[in-house]
Amino acid sequence: MTTIFRAARVLTPEPLDDGWVRVEGERIVEVGSGPLPSGPTGAVPGSAGVAAGSRAGSGAGTAEVVDLGDRILVPGFVDMHAHGGGGAAYTDGADAARTALATHLAHGTTSAMASLVTDTLEVLERQVRALAPLVSDRELMGIHLEGPWLSELHCGAHDPDLLTDPLRRDLDRLLAAGEGTIRMVTLAVERLGGQAAVRHLVESGVVVAPGHSHATYADANLAIDAGARVATHLFNAERPIHHREPGLIVALLERAEVIVEVIADGVHLHPAIVGDIARLKPGRFVLVTDAMAAAGSDDGDYELGPLKVEVRDSVARLAGGGAIAGSTLTLDRAVRFCVQHAGIDLVDAVRAATATPASVFGRDDIGRIAPGAYADLVVLGPDLGVEAVHRCGQQVR
Numbered sequence: 001m002t003t004i005f006r007a008a009r010v011l012t013p014e015p016l017d018d019g020w021v022r023v024e025g026e027r028i029v030e031v032g033s034g035p036l037p038s039g040p041t042g043a044v045p046g047s048a049g050v051a052a053g054s055r056a057g058s059g060a061g062t063a064e065v066v067d068l069g070d071r072i073l074v075p076g077f078v079d080m081h082a083h084g085g086g087g088a089a090y091t092d093g094a095d096a097a098r099t100a101l102a103t104h105l106a107h108g109t110t111s112a113m114a115s116l117v118t119d120t121l122e123v124l125e126r127q128v129r130a131l132a133p134l135v136s137d138r139e140l141m142g143i144h145l146e147g148p149w150l151s152e153l154h155c156g157a158h159d160p161d162l163l164t165d166p167l168r169r170d171l172d173r174l175l176a177a178g179e180g181t182i183r184m185v186t187l188a189v190e191r192l193g194g195q196a197a198v199r200h201l202v203e204s205g206v207v208v209a210p211g212h213s214h215a216t217y218a219d220a221n222l223a224i225d226a227g228a229r230v231a232t233h234l235f236n237a238e239r240p241i242h243h244r245e246p247g248l249i250v251a252l253l254e255r256a257e258v259i260v261e262v263i264a265d266g267v268h269l270h271p272a273i274v275g276d277i278a279r280l281k282p283g284r285f286v287l288v289t290d291a292m293a294a295a296g297s298d299d300g301d302y303e304l305g306p307l308k309v310e311v312r313d314s315v316a317r318l319a320g321g322g323a324i325a326g327s328t329l330t331l332d333r334a335v336r337f338c339v340q341h342a343g344i345d346l347v348d349a350v351r352a353a354t355a356t357p358a359s360v361f362g363r364d365d366i367g368r369i370a371p372g373a374y375a376d377l378v379v380l381g382p383d384l385g386v387e388a389v390h391r392c393g394q395q396v397r
């Protein structure tokens, strides 16, 4: 089955005017602009006149052409930091994970990491074992441990009583439970044994992300020297910048090898900060949701790991009006926020939600519209709303 999508604008994420994308099965096989391709499975003659969104041709030796008119075709979004959605949390096992994934998929996220909040090692081990099969089946791209090796000073929505130093035997216990599916760990690198933990995780093939941390500028640079490559939700739940102690934020912004996560929901960061990060780190910032269960669902009372969370007016806080406890964001909204409120070009915003997060995990088969990549495609309308979603060549919305 061959399908050719054509659209006034294709973002691969590089912009392609009057572009087309040829899909066979679950993969993209050819990308171009101008006249449609021909050949053994070439386009239907005369299909250029097909109305927006309509389909034509399906006979042997022809391709189905989907003309998207003036809409924008972008890669499926890649969310490397989320805790749930649709009323479900990744801490609650495989079925809950599928509910969360389906919720974000409807908003264009075709690849997602499952982030687990701080809990006891026993509970985390059980949660990791429950999610690992979904990684093997490619429903999830990996598991992200956000804790328990975080700073009590910046615990955010993590239970401070469960935070602990990153002992090698505890790291190994959880890594063993994941059997290679734990792909990222957020770490307060200043904790006792923190720098050794960075080295050990990097040697184990795990992405290390300083965050929920009180690290100094010097501590953070040492961690980056040792291989730390991602900043967990930059600015949120960490030591603020000070002119005599720049702290980890300045180090993470300065070092070119570090990719920084940004929660662009209008709550976690001022839009000016979002725009500033984009200008300081071109191609090196990533839009993440840090979404909790209420994303794509209603206001109400929820749980984030062992803690109670209240969601009011779509803002999640620890019960009793405490710290911000994740977001109710979806990545399509983050992209729109960047363009409409933070002065970021659409191409850069889309890259930050697709190719850049994919690159963190060495994946060139997702987050791009390119031959060989999975046919994960999102159709955006002129207002940047999601009109259609395809995952692995299947239309899911």
Ligand SMILES: [Zn+2]
Pocket (backbone or CB within 6 Å): 081, 082, 083, 115, 146, 290, 326
């Ligand atoms: Zn988080």
